[in-house]
Amino acid sequence: xxxxxxxxxxxxxxxxxxxxxxxxxxxxxxxxxxxxxxxxxxxxxxxxxxxxxxxxxxxxxxxxxxxxxxxxxxxxxxxxxxxxxxxxxxxxxxxxxxxxxxxxxxxxxxxxxxxxxxxxxxxxxxxxxxxxxxxxxxxxxxxxxxxxxxxxxxxxxxxxxxxxxxxxxxxxxxxxxxxxxxxxxxxxxxxxxxxxxxxxxxxxxxx
Amino acid sequence: xxxxxxxxxxxxxxxxxxxxxxxxxxxxxxxxxxxxxxxxxxxxxxxxxxxxxxxxxxxxxxxxxxxxxxxxxxxxxxxxxxxxxxxxxxxxxxxxxxxxxxxxxxxxxxxxxxxxxxxxxxxxxxxxxxxxxxxxxxxxxxxxxxxxxxxxxxxxxxxxxxxxxxxxxxxxxxxxxxxxxxxxxxxxxxxxxxxxxxxxxxxxxxxxxxxxxxxxxxxxxxxxxxxxxxxxxxxxxxxxxxxxxxxxxxxxxxxxxxxxxxxxxxxxxxxxxxxxxxxxxxxxxxxxxxxxxxxxxxxxxxxxxxxxxxxxxxxxxxxxxxxxxxxxxxxxxxxxxxxxxxxxxxxxxxxxxxxxxxxxxxxxxxxxxxxxxxxxxxxxxxxxxxxxxxxxxxxxxxxxxxxxxxxxxxxxxxxxxxxxxxxxxxxxxxxxxxxxxxxxxx
Numbered sequence: 001x002x003x004x005x006x007x008x009x010x011x012x013x014x015x016x017x018x019x020x021x022x023x024x025x026x027x028x029x030x031x032x033x034x035x036x037x038x039x040x041x042x043x044x045x046x047x048x049x050x051x052x053x054x055x056x057x058x059x060x061x062x063x064x065x066x067x068x069x070x071x072x073x074x075x076x077x078x079x080x081x082x083x084x085x086x087x088x089x090x091x092x093x094x095x096x097x098x099x100x101x102x103x104x105x106x107x108x109x110x111x112x113x114x115x116x117x118x119x120x121x122x123x124x125x126x127x128x129x130x131x132x133x134x135x136x137x138x139x140x141x142x143x144x145x146x147x148x149x150x151x152x153x154x155x156x157x158x159x160x161x162x163x164x165x166x167x168x169x170x171x172x173x174x175x176x177x178x179x180x181x182x183x184x185x186x187x188x189x190x191x192x193x194x195x196x197x198x199x200x201x202x203x204x205x206x207x
Numbered sequence: 208x209x210x211x212x213x214x215x216x217x218x219x220x221x222x223x224x225x226x227x228x229x230x231x232x233x234x235x236x237x238x239x240x241x242x243x244x245x246x247x248x249x250x251x252x253x254x255x256x257x258x259x260x261x262x263x264x265x266x267x268x269x270x271x272x273x274x275x276x277x278x279x280x281x282x283x284x285x286x287x288x289x290x291x292x293x294x295x296x297x298x299x300x301x302x303x304x305x306x307x308x309x310x311x312x313x314x315x316x317x318x319x320x321x322x323x324x325x326x327x328x329x330x331x332x333x334x335x336x337x338x339x340x341x342x343x344x345x346x347x348x349x350x351x352x353x354x355x356x357x358x359x360x361x362x363x364x365x366x367x368x369x370x371x372x373x374x375x376x377x378x379x380x381x382x383x384x385x386x387x388x389x390x391x392x393x394x395x396x397x398x399x400x401x402x403x404x405x406x407x408x409x410x411x412x413x414x415x416x417x418x419x420x421x422x423x424x425x426x427x428x429x430x431x432x433x434x435x436x437x438x439x440x441x442x443x444x445x446x447x448x449x450x451x452x453x454x455x456x457x458x459x460x461x462x463x464x465x466x467x468x469x470x471x472x473x474x475x476x477x478x479x480x481x482x483x484x485x486x487x488x489x490x491x492x493x494x495x496x497x498x499x500x501x502x503x504x505x506x507x508x509x510x511x512x513x514x515x516x517x518x519x520x521x522x523x524x525x526x527x528x529x530x531x532x533x534x535x536x537x538x539x540x541x542x543x544x545x546x547x548x549x550x551x552x553x554x555x556x557x558x559x560x561x562x563x564x565x566x567x568x569x570x571x572x573x574x575x576x577x578x579x580x581x582x583x584x585x586x587x588x589x590x591x592x593x594x595x596x597x598x599x600x601x602x603x604x605x606x607x608x609x610x611x612x613x614x615x616x617x618x619x620x621x622x623x624x625x626x627x628x629x630x631x632x633x634x635x636x637x638x639x640x641x642x643x644x645x646x647x648x649x
Contacts, residue, residue, distance in 0.1 A: 020230070040397055089404035156260070
């Protein structure tokens with residue numbers, strides 16, 4: 001056996017035959033670990049399989065192969081399609097078309113009537129979540145809920161503007177637009193939308 | 208193959224996956240980096256916005272519905288996020304690890320979950336919550352932690368679960384246990400669920416059109432209308448349909464195959480880095496960064512083998528060993544040796560008990576004096592120089608990577624004078640406080 005460079009033996013080091021000490025898990029600890037592993041695995045599998053079943057059902061229905069039988073998944077439909085922190089992780093799973101639509105909320109300046117985009121701390125919550133929420137609301141047949149949310153956002157904006165002493169402009173109204181681009185490889189964040197539809201407006205005077 | 212052998216095979220596979228004994232190093236180091244990363248990430252994230260968010264936007268997720276959780280008042284949220292950050296830091300350094308990781312998990316599941324109650328369920332932080340939960344139930348504080356150092360100094364066992372250090376004397380035998388395996392594998396399971404779910408969702412919602420249409424190309428272009436990706440690479444790829452289809456097919460294949468990481472080392476070697484690169488690619492091309500999530504990949508790194516390779520390299524660069532002579536009758540000296548051994552990642556130290564093993568020591572090191580070795584800790588460095596007391600410790604600091612930040616401080620003007628006096632005082636007063644069996648030490 002090669003000696004260390006200074007030729008010193010390490011008499012106090014454990015003998016090579018001793019090896020590591022194997023500490024066994026107690027039965028209770030094994031149960032705890034197994035239960036956690038089962039919860040993670042089974043919970044995710046339930047979400048994944050239900051989500052896949054509903055997606056398959058929806059695709060067949062869209063193709064005219066299935067009638068509307070949402071009652072097949074009553075529990076899942078009732079409690080929602082995701083059960084955070086479980087999830088079927090459906091991000092980017094839908095097919096994208098040749099156009100791209102985005103819902104955008106803007107404020108209308110009280111002084112000159114011009115519009116400015118609301119982002120970051122001017123919004124009551126994260127930009128992606130805000131876009132997503134507005135998008136869902138904009139698909140409803142009536143705009144009452146969308147207008148209520150707009151009114152709430154306006155009050156929130158004004159409250160933050162006045163209490164925090166921000167330099168943000170006073171707004172006369174909040175508006176929601178649907179912007180649409182036809183996809184092209186010249187895409188750019190500064191590129192004006194090919195189409196711009198006003199979905200709802202909530203003027204300050206209505207508050 | 209009959210049913211019994213299938214059952215045996217399954218049980219054997221289960222044991223190999225979840226119960227293979229391992230040293231605590233990997234789990235401890237993963238804990239340190241994971242919570243350190245989260246502490247850095249969430250240090251500047253303010254969760255109190257939820258207190259002022261309009262009620263019309265509130266749409267509770269399942270967990271908040273079941274537990275009847277609502278939005279707490281702003282000052283309570285402020286206090287909770289301070290607690291969360293403190294818990295993350297304490298979990299990182301391994302101070303009161305069990306309590307800190309449990310507090311981080313409980314505060315984390317509420318604070319991270321809160322944002323999902325406002326219209327959109329995000330997918331970047333659920334894996335973090337599960338990982339915090341797994342670590343809270345694990346023995347992750349048994350290595351790379353202050354708790355471990357305290358336990359070693361107090362000699363209360365570092366193996367976790369009240370497992371006492373085996374063997375007598377200050378020298379420790381390493382501990383292996385399934386306790387240090389299952390938490391890491393459980394994080395692998397979480398990531399497998401994430402990616403497998405994503406793969407299944409794509410096939411279920413879009414079928415093979417997700418691959419064999421212009422879907423992937425459109426996806427790459429879309430994000431350039433609202434985000435600012437760091438390169439135009441996505442648009443370039445979008446102009447090459449065959450490449451888009453290959454990338455789309457590769458993505459789904461890797462996602463669906465990801466659960467193989469649980470049972471195959473080859474799969475781990477291929478799929479974990481591939482998925483990591485996909486997520487980096489998404490960040491570069493779509494400007495969607497999974498910043499907090501990306502830390503979960505560190506659970507795939509074999510830190511113990513990596514550390515051993517680094518240690519071997521460093522030992523080759525600076526060969527030779529230090530020999531430490533301590534008083535085996537003194538509790539404080541034994542604790543010091545145990546601490547040294549805990550911090551000696553490079554294996555640079557040998558230990559000699561001057562109280563009980565003097566015959567062998569004097570035969571090999573005739574220049575040493577027994578009384579002096581019992582009075583002050585002595586050390587011989589690889590060059591053969593003898594140092595004692597504070598000077599020995601100052602030399603130890605240079606040989607212990609974790610102590611390197613202290614080396615400049617120990618060489619400041621006046622540090623040696625103060626250090627020697629402090630050492631002298633402690634050495635002279637250790638008899639009453641630390642003698643193991645009441646025997647006279649000095």
